[in-house]
Amino acid sequence: MRHLLRKLGFYAVALWAALTVNFAIPRMMPGDPVEIMLSKMGQKGPVTVETRRAIEALLGSDSSRPIWSQYADYLAGLAHGDLGVSLVFFPAPVSSIIGQTLPWTIGLIGLATIISFLTGVGLGTLAGWKRGSWTDNLIPVTTMFQSVPYFWLALILLFVFGSIWPVFPLNGGYDVYDVTPGWNGRFLGSVVYYGTLPALTIIISSIGGWMLGMRNMMVSTLSEDYMITAEAKGLRPGRIMRRYAARNAILPSISGFAISLGFVVAGSIVTEAVFSYPGIGSALLQAVGGNDYALMQGVFLIITLSVLGANLIVDLLYSVIDPRTRVTS
């Protein structure tokens, strides 16, 4: 219980830090984002007093109000889910744009990360178990792919499978002409078809890390005493590998999820840019391109919160599979 509270306390602090960073960045930077946004917004349509106030609370204004009351306004606005109005997609509120784009990204990153994690850990287990076999020789190859930048790999994949052999579509999230979005087979099939290349990019670039980490932990675990005990008991090699070695070797991979998820999110923003995928990374870049600071702050906040949430889930899961962490020293 104490362990759980400690974890929740940490994530509360991290959440507060993320909110504060989101609050501080626009205020620390040179220039006046509020004026830039409002003047552009005025060209698109009338700006109401409420809109102006929401944007000021979000981005800060040069009015003489003390910073603490601005902070209180900002937090109150967030508590109501009020992220302001988007400029690029005027007059849609930022929250509705995030609602439209977030499922795409979560689906893409989520599935790609799970596939990459499972395959990488599986291959890493085999490579560590049979050191010197062909899977072990695969490791340098996958780590090469890891040092290839995401967008470069995406461009090459797009060039090969989109232009030279037109097997996969060039961009987009689904077939916008023939398919209507909804829970039907044709739409889902189209989504899978359009998502293959972006997902492949993420999987190829991230699989090496999982594989190498798992392989190295397997090698360390194999020299533990309980491995000899298991062997002396005459257990089948497959059982020793899965229940004794892999079960213990996987722990750092899971706790290393926090670090890797940040990289995957970063990579997927760039990947989405290459494939014009209708996810949250594209929304962020559109916001940046159009000086849409409200959308930018909102997207940044949501990305950070999603990563925090995913980490919290992994952390809680970790204390289930590794009972040692629940014991307070």
Add this chain to the structure above:
Amino acid sequence: MTGKLTAGLVIAVPIALFGLLGPLVVQDPSRVDDIGLTAPAAGHLLGTTQTGQDVLAQLAYATRGSLIVGAVVGVLTLLLSGFFGIVGAYAGGWLDEAFSLFINVMLVIPGLPVVIVISAYLPDRSLLLVSLVLAITGWAGSARVLRGSTLSLRNRDYVLASRVAGEKRWRIILVEILPNLVPLLASQVVFAVIFAILGEAGLSYLGLGASESFTWGTMLYYAQNGLALRLGAWWWFVPPGLLLALFGAALALINFSIDEIIDPKLRNQTRAARRGWRMSREQLRRAREVTL
């Protein structure tokens, strides 16, 4: 000197030299000419861009730019992660708690979105500024690794002995603990350099990199905007990407060999390596059974 280290150095050193010395001999990378998009030929060894700029000249300056970013971020990461990782873990108590909390919070906040947002607010970005932002968002992982090692080192007998002998704190950290962390620091710095060069390339590719300067990422950005891919101008977009991938891979190889120095358990056990030990076929067969 292992094979990995040799291979890494053979790739990385020429690229570094190209970045150091190349800009001294090539022409002005921004000079516009009326021979746009010509394939590699004698006058322009790597062809020209859409506006007739020499790709080789751009590549030389871009290599220099990317290496500067890598070097600056490497040094800053060394300082930041060393300070927060080692000092906190050695001091213990509330300082360690506070530093550790700070490191973990920095770690879970994803880096690139922060960098994108900060870059979006700054109209003029120098190469140093981009490096600074990349370093601030990227040091936490190294700090956590260093903290873990320092925690195990600070309770070793020889450290306790020097504490009993009345040595000053800064001396214990610098003389007793730091030398044992050097291999780990080296591998973390190499990792930070890879991260920085790739991160800068991604940022530049999105059009948010340093303005008015050449890096591998900005070259790819201009190639993409100039429709190099669509027009089949491979000499424009392949060289920067290839150098990026090769340099990253070379640093990764160097990092592996450092890791193997730190942890001998990780040393290569492949059949090829065993053949290098001049084992007979019979011995090889037995060794395979042992590793199973």
